[in-house]
Every structure is written in structure tokens, then in C-alpha cells.
Amino acid sequence: SSSRSSVIIVGAGVSGISAAKFLAENGVKDVLILEASDRIGGRIRKEDFGGVPVEIGAGWIAGVGGKHSNPVWELANKSGIRTCFSDYSHARYNIYDRSGKIFPSGLAADSYKKAVDSAIEKLRNLEVGDLAKTTEQSSAPRTPIELAIDFILHDFEMAEVEPISTFTDFGEREFLVADERGYEYLLYKIAEEFLFTLEGKILDNRLKLNKVVRKIQHWRNGVMVTTEDGFVYEADYLILSVSIGVLQSDLISFRPSLPRWKMEAIEKLDVMVYTKIFLKFPYKFWPCGPGKEFFIYAHECRGYYTFWQHMENAFPGSNVLVVTLTNGESKRVEDQSDEETMREAMHVLRDMFGPDTPEATHILVPRWWNNRFQRGSYSNYPIISDHREVENIKAPVGPIFFTGEHTSERFSGYVHGGYLAGIDTGKALLEEMRNGVDGKSDGKAFL
Ligand code: FAD
Structure with missing residues (x-):
């Protein structure tokens, strides 16, 4: 059986939901949202962890x-979600070596400054195209403390090296969402404005969950979508909001195939993997209080359980620690058992806090890389990239429009990037629908 809508939106993450809301508010009521998983939210996802709501x-x-x-801060304020101010900048003063000693703050500050200076110099050389100098080995981090600082600088704080639009436009502060309802509550609030809900549940047949899109056939004036469970949906237009990792995978096939310029743009974009591992303990054994929320473990392997956070500010008494891994370390840990990961993490904690450190009672290891509906955590444009790369990523192919965090020129990688991208794509599509192409200007979408 098949049914036809004006617009099919693939994916109900923040960008898909914001695109749908924009269209609905502008008169395009018959949108159909197809979501592969059993929930809305995508990469915004709360999980219950031994009674503590954690954001994986x-x-x-x-x-x-x-x-x-x-705009996401505005939504947070409007919905009354609880947040905590976070300040990572003191992390560099809580760097532990493998014998549990904290590096003196003077030494840490010096190493940090050196790392920032060398990153700025590297960036300048890149800008003037001096590759010889860029690959010069003299300034490469070597010691555990240098490696740890290199990791926090490049995998977390790049803002100190080059201006990042998120911070230049919206400000430098960051707030951790710490709410029982989760970050995803913001998405339910957006959805509620245009979808029918009852007692906090979305009951609207314009949203279909557990619909894994596997095939997209497209012509000048329409698309036909086939899902894994054998359903077929037709529409005049399609908005594709799946992540760059999914676009790089073979989950969805296109007939005809996407043009070469599009495939090349998709292939070239880097996917970051970012993993927050949660550990719960019978009691707290780490220092708390001002300037102690974040701490660092310096190991001779770059990124080996480097970046730690305690959750006492967010949820006092939760006895939860979070350690963040990225890229290679994320993939390594995703492929091993959680017991093995727990053993590694406990070893690291005993290096820092001594042999009496109690065993964790629970562990949670998200697997964004192996999740076939994600294939990574977020997109990463090269530091020096021109507009063309984003243009090609977001440019439509016939009736297929692209959205998602990765299509945001200024805010890729962020929730607000996804949110604003959804609106931008909605606008572009609306324009196309209004101008009409050939036989499509009958305005039947506007009921
Ligand atoms: P998604 O949320 O991925 O939505 C796409 C949807 O498409 C998903 O629901 C997926 O299930 C669905 N889908 C995929 N394939 C199919 C298919 N074949 N058929 C149907 N549906 C499909 N941002 C911040 O601003 N602050 C942070 O602190 C932050 N930390 C992060 C930490 C982690 C671990 C991760 C993973 C991301 C983090 N981000 C952060 C980034 C932020 O979560 C994303 O930028 C944003 O949520 C992406 O939204 P999106 O709509 O572009 O994509």
C-alpha cells in the first residue's frame, strides 16, 4: 500500500522536528516524519542509570x-528545564599523573600556554599553506602531561585557538542539562506545538516510529521511499536529516544514485566519535567543591581515560563519575565488553585515588559508532574549510533536501546547529514549493 504527502521528513532528531514544525507553521500540514528508532530525539537522549537521569x-x-x-537556551528557559553552569577551564589544574600526584598548577599552566601557542602557530602555517612547518615534529606533545593537555585542547576546547561561531555569536558560557525529564524534553515541547499529544505522549499519525528508510527513489517531481518493513511512502519532496555517518554508510540507497559532487562532499566530511562512559559508586571518593568538577588523567597514551567529570553539581548524592573518550579510544571501547572497560577505568581511578578506591556498581557505555542509525557522534569540518564544502553538503538533489547538524555552516556539531539547520532547510523548501517548478506550482500543499 502507499500514501502520498507533500513532504516526507526522514529522522526525528532536533533538525527533523524543527523542520517539520517550521513547515507546519507555514501551512504545509501534511508532512510525514519517518523515524528509524522507537523514539524522537536522535542524538539527544536521556537514559536512566541506576536512578540517575544521564544524557548519553x-x-x-x-x-x-x-x-x-x-535559540536552544531560549527553549530551555521557556520549558523550565534545570541546568548547571559548567566551567572546564579549571580542569588543567587537576591533572593527575599515574602515581596519583597532581601536577603543580604553575607547571600545568605553562604546559597549557605552550600548547595553545603551538596550536595557534600551526593554524597560521596552515593558513599560509606552509605544510613543511605544520608537520614539524619539534612541538609535538610527548610527555603524559603534554599529551593530556593536547587532548583537552583539541578534543574539547578548540575555542582558545580559533574563534568558534557558537562562542563568538552566543557567548562563551556552557550549561549542563540536569533534569529528570532530560534534554529531550525540549524536543517534546517543540513537537507539542504542531503534533497532537496526550498526557505527554505524541499520538499523531504524521510521526511514524520504527520506520527504517532503506531506499529513496527520486524524480524531478517526487520521491518514493521504501522502509525496511516493506512499506512504501510517496511525496512531492523529501527532507533527509540522517547524520553524516549514516550518509556515509550503505543504510539508504538512492535511485538514481546521488551525483558525484554530493557523494564526494559526504565522503570528505569527518565524523567524530565522542563517548561519555558513566560509572556509579557506592560512595564518593573524589574531591568536590569549587574548581574540582573536571579532572584529568595523564597517561602516555593520548586520550586514554583522560577527561573526567563528577556529577555532584548536577545530581548531588548520585555518586556518578563520567569519563569521556573520543575517536580511536571510543571505537576501541565500543568493541570490547563493558566488564573490560570497567576494569580499565577502575585501574585508572586507582592510579589517581589509590588502591582503596571502591569498585563501581554500574557502568554505561554508549555505542554511537556502532549504532547503524548514527555511525558517530557529530560532524567535524576541517579547521580551514571553505564555504563550498558546506554548500555541497546541504545543496538539494532534485526533490531531496538535506538537513541536520552537518548542514549548519556556523554551528555544525551542536544541538542549536541542528535546530537552526531544520529551520533553514524548511525555509529553502518552502521557497521552492512557492515558486513551484513546472507542474508543481499548483499549491496543493497549502491546505
Ligand atoms: P540526529 O539527532 O542524529 O537525528 C537524525 C535522526 O534520524 C535520528 O533520530 C535517527 O534515528 C534517524 N535515522 C537515521 N537513519 C534513519 C533511517 N534510515 N530512516 C529513518 N530514520 C533514520 N551538541 C551540543 O550542542 N552540546 C553537547 O554537549 C553535545 N554533546 C554531544 C555528545 C554526544 C555523545 C553526541 C553523540 C552528540 C553531542 N552533541 C552535542 C551533538 C548534538 O547531539 C547533535 O548535533 C544533534 O543532536 C544532531 O541532531 P540532528 O537532527 O542533526 O541528528
């Missing part, structure tokens, strides 16, 4: 307190 995807609202107001 996006955790922070980044970019607050600046000249413009971050």
Missing part, C-alpha cells in the same frame, strides 16, 4: 551569555 548524547547547551541569544 548531547549534554550541554553551549554558547550562552553573548550578544545574540542561543
Whole structure:
């Protein structure tokens, strides 16, 4: 059986939901949202962890307190969600070596400054195209403390090296979402404005869950979508909001295939993997209080259980620690058992806090890389990239429009990037629908 809508939206993450809301508010009521998983939210996802609501995807609202107001911060305020101010900048003063000694703050500050200076110099050489100098080995981090600082600088704080639009536009403050309802509550609030809900549940047949899109056939004036469970849906247009990792995988096939310029743009974009591992303990054994929320473990392997956070500010008494891994370390840990990961993490904690450190009672290891509906955590444009790369990523192919965090020129990688991208794509599509192409200007979408 088949049914026809004006617009099919593939994916109910923040970008898909914001695109749908924009279209609905502008008169395009017959949108159909097809979501592969059994929930909305995508990479915004709360999970219950031994009674503590933890965010295994996006955790922070980044970019607050600046000249413009971050739309996600506005949504958070409107919905009354609870947040905590986070300040990573003191992390560099809580760097432990393998014998549990904290590096003196002077030494840590010096190493940090050196790392920032060398990153800025590297960036300048890149800009003037001096590759010889860029690959020069003299300034490469070597010691555990240098490696740890290199990791926090490049995998977390790049803002100190080059201006990042999120911080220049919206401000430098970051707030951790710490709410029983989760970060995803913001998405339910957006959805509620255009979808029918009852007692906090979305009951609207324009949203279909557990619909894994496997095939997209497209012509000048329409698309036909086939899902894994054998259903076929037709529409005039399609908005594809799946992640760059999914676009790089073979989950969805296109007939005809996407043009070469599109495939090349998709292939070239880097996917970051970012993993927050949660550990719960019978009691607290780490220092708390001002300036102690974040701490660092310096190991001779870059990124080996480097970046730690305690959750006492977010949820006092929760006895939860979070350690963040990225890229290679994320993939390594995803492929091993959680017991093995627990053993490694406990070893690291005993290095830092001594042999009496109690065994964790629970562990949670999200697997964003192996999740076939994600294949990574977020997109990463090269530091020096021109507009063309984003243009090609977001340019439509016939009736297929692209959205998602990765199509945001200024805010890729962030929740607000996804949110604003959804609106941008909605606008572009609306324009196309209004101008009409050939036989498509009959305006039947506007009921
Ligand atoms: P998604 O949320 O991925 O939505 C796409 C949807 O498409 C998903 O629901 C998926 O299930 C669905 N889908 C995929 N394939 C198919 C298919 N074949 N058929 C149907 N549906 C399909 N951002 C911040 O601002 N602050 C942070 O602190 C932060 N931390 C992060 C930490 C982690 C671990 C991760 C993973 C991300 C983090 N981000 C953070 C990034 C932020 O979560 C994303 O940028 C944003 O949520 C992406 O939204 P999206 O709509 O583009 O994509």
C-alpha cells in the first residue's frame, strides 16, 4: 500500500522536528516524519542509570551569555528545564599523573600556554599553506602531561585557538542539562506545538516510529521511499536529516544514485566519535567543591581515560563519575565488553585515588559508532574549510533536501546547529514549493 504527502521528513532528531514544525507553521500540514528508532530525539537522549537521569548524547547547551541569544537556551528557559553552569577551564589544574600526584598548577599552566601557542602557530602555517612547518615534529606533545593537555585542547576546547561561531555569536558560557525529564524534553515541547499529544505522549499519525528508510527513489517531481518493513511512502519532496555517518554508510540507497559532487562532499566530511562512559559508586571518593568538577588523567597514551567529570553539581548524592573518550579510544571501547572497560577505568581511578578506591556498581557505555542509525557522534569540518564544502553538503538533489547538524555552516556539531539547520532547510523548501517548478506550482500543499 502507499500514501502520498507533500513532504516526507526522514529522522526525528532536533533538525527533523524543527523542520517539520517550521513547515507546519507555514501551512504545509501534511508532512510525514519517518523515524528509524522507537523514539524522537536522535542524538539527544536521556537514559536512566541506576536512578540517575544521564544524557548519553548531547549534554550541554553551549554558547550562552553573548550578544545574540542561543535559540536552544531560549527553549530551555521557556520549558523550565534545570541546568548547571559548567566551567572546564579549571580542569588543567587537576591533572593527575599515574602515581596519583597532581601536577603543580604553575607547571600545568605553562604546559597549557605552550600548547595553545603551538596550536595557534600551526593554524597560521596552515593558513599560509606552509605544510613543511605544520608537520614539524619539534612541538609535538610527548610527555603524559603534554599529551593530556593536547587532548583537552583539541578534543574539547578548540575555542582558545580559533574563534568558534557558537562562542563568538552566543557567548562563551556552557550549561549542563540536569533534569529528570532530560534534554529531550525540549524536543517534546517543540513537537507539542504542531503534533497532537496526550498526557505527554505524541499520538499523531504524521510521526511514524520504527520506520527504517532503506531506499529513496527520486524524480524531478517526487520521491518514493521504501522502509525496511516493506512499506512504501510517496511525496512531492523529501527532507533527509540522517547524520553524516549514516550518509556515509550503505543504510539508504538512492535511485538514481546521488551525483558525484554530493557523494564526494559526504565522503570528505569527518565524523567524530565522542563517548561519555558513566560509572556509579557506592560512595564518593573524589574531591568536590569549587574548581574540582573536571579532572584529568595523564597517561602516555593520548586520550586514554583522560577527561573526567563528577556529577555532584548536577545530581548531588548520585555518586556518578563520567569519563569521556573520543575517536580511536571510543571505537576501541565500543568493541570490547563493558566488564573490560570497567576494569580499565577502575585501574585508572586507582592510579589517581589509590588502591582503596571502591569498585563501581554500574557502568554505561554508549555505542554511537556502532549504532547503524548514527555511525558517530557529530560532524567535524576541517579547521580551514571553505564555504563550498558546506554548500555541497546541504545543496538539494532534485526533490531531496538535506538537513541536520552537518548542514549548519556556523554551528555544525551542536544541538542549536541542528535546530537552526531544520529551520533553514524548511525555509529553502518552502521557497521552492512557492515558486513551484513546472507542474508543481499548483499549491496543493497549502491546505
Ligand atoms: P540526529 O539527532 O542524529 O537525528 C537524525 C535522526 O534520524 C535520528 O533520530 C535517527 O534515528 C534517524 N535515522 C537515521 N537513519 C534513519 C533511517 N534510515 N530512516 C529513518 N530514520 C533514520 N551538541 C551540543 O550542542 N552540546 C553537547 O554537549 C553535545 N554533546 C554531544 C555528545 C554526544 C555523545 C553526541 C553523540 C552528540 C553531542 N552533541 C552535542 C551533538 C548534538 O547531539 C547533535 O548535533 C544533534 O543532536 C544532531 O541532531 P540532528 O537532527 O542533526 O541528528
